[in-house]
Each structure stands twice: as C-alpha cells, then as structure tokens.
Amino acid sequence: MDLGIIGQAAGLFAVTNIDDILILALFFAQGAGHHGSTRRIVLGQYLGFAGILAVAVSAAFGATFLPESAIPYLGLLPLALGLKAAWQAWKNRRDGDGDDEQGQAPEGGPSPLEVAAVTFANGGDNIGVYVPVFATAGIGGMGVYAAVFLVLVAVWCFAGKFFATRPVIAKAIARWGHLLLPVVLIAIGLLILIEGGAFGL
Numbered sequence: 001m002d003l004g005i006i007g008q009a010a011g012l013f014a015v016t017n018i019d020d021i022l023i024l025a026l027f028f029a030q031g032a033g034h035h036g037s038t039r040r041i042v043l044g045q046y047l048g049f050a051g052i053l054a055v056a057v058s059a060a061f062g063a064t065f066l067p068e069s070a071i072p073y074l075g076l077l078p079l080a081l082g083l084k085a086a087w088q089a090w091k092n093r094r095d096g097d098g099d100d101e102q103g104q105a106p107e108g109g110p111s112p113l114e115v116a117a118v119t120f121a122n123g124g125d126n127i128g129v130y131v132p133v134f135a136t137a138g139i140g141g142m143g144v145y146a147a148v149f150l151v152l153v154a155v156w157c158f159a160g161k162f163f164a165t166r167p168v169i170a171k172a173i174a175r176w177g178h179l180l181l182p183v184v185l186i187a188i189g190l191l192i193l194i195e196g197g198a199f200g201l
Contacts, residue, residue: 005141006193009148012133016126017156024160026181029170042157044115049153052123053146059127060134061144072196077121077179077190081114122188134196
C-alpha cells in the first residue's frame with residue numbers, strides 16, 4: 001500500500017472535516033449521562049460520512065445521485081435541526097430546570113439520524129473536493145482513500161468525545177452547550193445555503 005496516498009488521504013480528511021470536531025464535541029456533551037449516546041453518535045457519524053462517500057464515489061464514476069445545483073439545499077438539514085434544538089432549549093428554559101431528571105431519560109441526546117443528517121449536510125463541500133480526487137485516483141486509490149477516511153471518522157469521534165469530557169471544556173459546554181449547538185447548526189445551515197447560492201442568495 002502506498003504510504004503517499006495514505007498521507008494524502010489523511011491530510012484531505014483533516015482539512016475538509018476540521019469543523020466536525022466542534023460539532024461532535026457538542027453532540028457528545030448533549031448526550032453526556034445518557035446510556036448508549038456514544039454509540040448512537042458514532043453510528044450517526046458513520047452513516048452521514050458513508051452517505052458523503054457514496055455520493056462522491058458515484059459522482060467520480062459519473063453516476064451522480066445529487067445534481068450539483070441540489071447540494072446547497074443540504075443546508076436546510078442543519079438549519080432545521082438547529083431551529084429544533086433552539087426550540088427545545090427555549091422550551092426547557094421556560095419549563096424550568098426542575099424537570100431535568102424526568103426529561104433526561106426519553107431524550108437521551110441526539111439520535112443517529114440527527115447526527116447523520118448534520119454530517120451529510122455539512123459534507124456538501126467535501127463532496128466537491130473528493131470527486132475530482134477520486135476521479136483521478138482510480139479504483140485502487142479510491143479504495144485507499146475510503147478506508148483511510150473511515151478509520152479517521154473513528155479518530156474524529158474519539159477527539160470529539162475527548163474535548164467534550166475535558167473539565168474546562170465540559171464545564172463551558174454544560175453551561176452554554178444547549179445554546180451553542182443550535183447556534184452552530186443554524187450558522188452551518190445558513191453558510192451552506194448562502195455559499196451555494198440556494199434560493200438565489
């Protein structure tokens with residue numbers, strides 16, 4: 001196996017997914033104390049990234065599932081989830097903190113589909129970068145890129161959980177995370193929509 005391609009794949013993944021660490025840290029903080037939340041977040045991250053890879057590989061082979069004009073509209077997914085998280089935070093604040101213990105069990109942090117939706121939507125720009133790289137790498141090279149990416153998804157999940165559990169960061173996220181998560185998701189959604197020129201923006 002060519003170490004050069006592995007290094008290139010690792011570098012490409014790191015550059016295109018650096019913002020995912022913050023989002024993962026927020027998700028892990030949201031799921032803290034909920035049984036099975038780590039498994040659900042990791043599963044969601046893998047589902048979302050597998051979707052990105054599937055679209056990028058199919059586009060590299062010329063069988064694009066999503067037309068290029070549709071990619072900016074993926075911003076609607078994190079925007080909708082951000083608005084939902086903002087509504088939840090406002091509702092919890094209005095109801096008071098006394099219901100925390102009762103409300104914790106059913107909520108259980110983010111679901112795999114929520115994590116997958118944000119990961120996939122946030123990966124719209126990744127697809128644009130991966131397609132030409134995959135197209136020139138050939139089938140063997142594409143396999144190496146995909147394998148390295150999938151290994152690094154686990155590293156990213158570990159890093160996100162690591163940051164979310166550092167005392168200083170965990171304290172800040174515990175205090176502000178319920179506000180920060182919707183802000184980050186809404187900002188990502190708007191950025192994807194505006195940069196892609198969705199709705200003529």
